[in-house]
Amino acid sequence: MTIEEIQNEIISEFDMFNDWTEKYEYIIDLGKSLPVIKTKYKTQENIIRGCQSKVWLYAENIDNKLIFTADSDAIITKGIIAILIRTFSNQSAEEIINAKTDFVEKIGLKEHLSQTRANGLSSMIKQIKLYAVAYSNK
Amino acid sequence: MKDTGFNIDSIRNDFPILNSKVNGKQLVYLDNAATTQTPKVVIDSIVSYYSSLNSNIHRGAHYLSQKATEAYEQARKKFQKHLNAKSSNEIIFTSGTTHSINLVANGFINLLNSGDEIIVSHLEHHSNIVPWQMLCEKTGAIMRVIPMNEKGELVLSEYEKLLSNKTKVVFVNHVSNALGTINPIKEIIIKAHEFGAAVLIDGAQALPHFKADVIDLDVDFYVGSAHKIYGPTGVGILYGKEKWLNKIPPYQGGGEMIDEVTFEKTTYAKLPNKFEAGTPNIAGVIASGVAIDYINKIGFENIAKRETELLDYATKKLLEIDEIKIYGDSSNKTSVISFNIGSIHPYDIGSIIDNEGIAVRTGHHCAQPIMDYFNISGTIRISLSFYNTIEEIDSLINSIMVAKKMLS
Numbered sequence: 184m185t186i187e188e189i190q191n192e193i194i195s196e197f198d199m200f201n202d203w204t205e206k207y208e209y210i211i212d213l214g215k216s217l218p219v220i221k222t223k224y225k226t227q228e229n230i231i232r233g234c235q236s237k238v239w240l241y242a243e244n245i246d247n248k249l250i251f252t253a254d255s256d257a258i259i260t261k262g263i264i265a266i267l268i269r270t271f272s273n274q275s276a277e278e279i280i281n282a283k284t285d286f287v288e289k290i291g292l293k294e295h296l297s298q299t300r301a302n303g304l305s306s307m308i309k310q311i312k313l314y315a316v317a318y319s320n321k
Numbered sequence: 322m323k324d325t326g327f328n329i330d331s332i333r334n335d336f337p338i339l340n341s342k343v344n345g346k347q348l349v350y351l352d353n354a355a356t357t358q359t360p361k362v363v364i365d366s367i368v369s370y371y372s373s374l375n376s377n378i379h380r381g382a383h384y385l386s387q388k389a390t391e392a393y394e395q396a397r398k399k400f401q402k403h404l405n406a407k408s409s410n411e412i413i414f415t416s417g418t419t420h421s422i423n424l425v426a427n428g429f430i431n432l433l434n435s436g437d438e439i440i441v442s443h444l445e446h447h448s449n450i451v452p453w454q455m456l457c458e459k460t461g462a463i464m465r466v467i468p469m470n471e472k473g474e475l476v477l478s479e480y481e482k483l484l485s486n487k488t489k490v491v492f493v494n495h496v497s498n499a500l501g502t503i504n505p506i507k508e509i510i511i512k513a514h515e516f517g518a519a520v521l522i523d524g525a526q527a528l529p530h531f532k533a534d535v536i537d538l539d540v541d542f543y544v545g546s547a548h549k550i551y552g553p554t555g556v557g558i559l560y561g562k563e564k565w566l567n568k569i570p571p572y573q574g575g576g577e578m579i580d581e582v583t584f585e586k587t588t589y590a591k592l593p594n595k596f597e598a599g600t601p602n603i604a605g606v607i608a609s610g611v612a613i614d615y616i617n618k619i620g621f622e623n624i625a626k627r628e629t630e631l632l633d634y635a636t637k638k639l640l641e642i643d644e645i646k647i648y649g650d651s652s653n654k655t656s657v658i659s660f661n662i663g664s665i666h667p668y669d670i671g672s673i674i675d676n677e678g679i680a681v682r683t684g685h686h687c688a689q690p691i692m693d694y695f696n697i698s699g700t701i702r703i704s705l706s707f708y709n710t711i712e713e714i715d716s717l718i719n720s721i722m723v724a725k726k727m728l729s
Contacts (some may be wrong), residue, residue, distance in 0.1 A: 203344070203676040204676075204723070204727070207672075207673060207676070207727060208727060210725060211728065234682060235667070235671075236666055236668045236698075237698065250448045255403075256698065257666035257668045257669050258665075258666065258669050258728060259668065259673075260668065260669075295370050
């Protein structure tokens with residue numbers, strides 16, 4: 184599937200929820216299915232700096248596709264990064280670089296995008312794109 | 322328990338924002354240690370300033386400038402009276418507590434020598450640590466730390482051991498922003514003065530809850546922020562003893578703070594203008610004076626009684642939650658409760674209860690050394706004001722229970 188197709192799939196899943204509790208329960212469940220980063224990559228340099236919860240993100244290039252793994256100490260953050268990994272993992276660097284990211288607003292996670300110290304969603308997206316840029320230059 | 326004491330409905334009506342809805346739910350604002358909400362009289366004062374008084378102060382000969390200057394200087398007198406300072410020359414307006422601390426720390430650059438010592442406490446906000454670390458880097462002075470105990474209190478016996486003739490400055494908060502502990506600052510000041518050290522007290526978290534009498538405390542510098550005492554953002558207060566304010570150099574150069582300027586040399590204005598370079602936040606300062614009037618009208622006795630009731634009720638209700646741990650249980654604390662539930666990340670609870678309209682602070686509260694002491698990454702912090710209600714605390718507890726169920 185293309186990134187756009189995956190994003191549309193996620194948007195339609197989130198459309199089914201009637202209220203925020205269902206949405207958050209789903210995010211929490213997604214957090215549990217997160218492809219977890221190997222312990223050896225859970226290092227200081229793979230931390231995405233956010234004020235509140237720690238996020239580790241790692242990317243590998245396998246057959247010209249970027250494979251992301253991650254972890255966080257907060258469950259909701261894990262769920263959010265799981266959504267991002269589902270979208271961007273197993274895609275080529277070029278596709279990741281060119282992908283739109285407005286789907287996070289469409290699934291009502293915009294509050295996690297604001298420039299507060301509380302969250303790292305925008306930093307997570309930025310880091311994913313930076314990995315893609317780094318691999319596309321190799 | 323019922324809401325008793327004063328007319329809570331009428332007080333809540335003073336604060337337009339308290340009636341608003343967030344995420345479709347009635348706002349429950351429990352983040353007062355971050356900033357207090359603004360009563361209508363203060364908002365009106367800002368509107369009125371820009372509608373009828375706006376002009377630059379201390380320079381124009383025209384009518385509006387004189388009126389604005391009078392209003393600005395009247396606000397200074399209100400703070401002088403409120404803090405019981407000897408002279409209005411001892412009240413400097415800044416942009417906030419952080420600015421006030423930086424101004425003082427910077428003032429000590431030429432007063433410290435390599436090897437001199439300065440003393441901080443383990444309970445400080447980063448704002449009362451970092452400016453002094455920068456001072457140490459510039460001067461070669463050494464920073465010592467007053468340790469804390471499990472209850473979130475300072476260990477004074479250790480403080481006494483740190484003091485010596487090398488000690489030049491001691492800087493401690495009156496109340497801890499993360500835990501609410503009220504520190505024994507009078508004792509701290511007396512001990513520091515025995516060694517001739519100057520003392521700066523960060524009163525940002527104290528001023529919303531009780532009065533500080535700078536003469537009784539014999540404190541050298543006392544700082545705070547207007548937005549934490551029901552005033553606007555962007556206004557800070559620096560009280561300094563006149564002898565100290567004369568001793569330390571200006572922090573910024575510019576208009577307002579000069580006496581005479583030539584390209585060879587500039588002589589500085591007298592206090593308080595020496596420290597108020599540039600056009601200040603005139604509307605904000607005047608509105609801060611209105612905020613002082615507002616809280617004094619409610620009365621600090623009423624505030625203390627009300628906030629103690631709310632603190633006791635919230636503590637009791639929170640302690641009924643399984644696996645809760647409250648950090649900082651000093652018997653002498655303000656209406657702040659910092660806690661975690663089991664191994665749940667504070668951010669998870671904060672995000673979920675936000676959907677229910679509940680505003681709390683989560684994280685390290687810009688006091689990482691305290692979090693390190695307890696070996697945690699952060700806490701959920703509720704901070705109560707006199708305008709909060711028992712019903713709001715009940716809503717908080719209900720929302721926490723929902724979050725706990727979802728997260729476990």
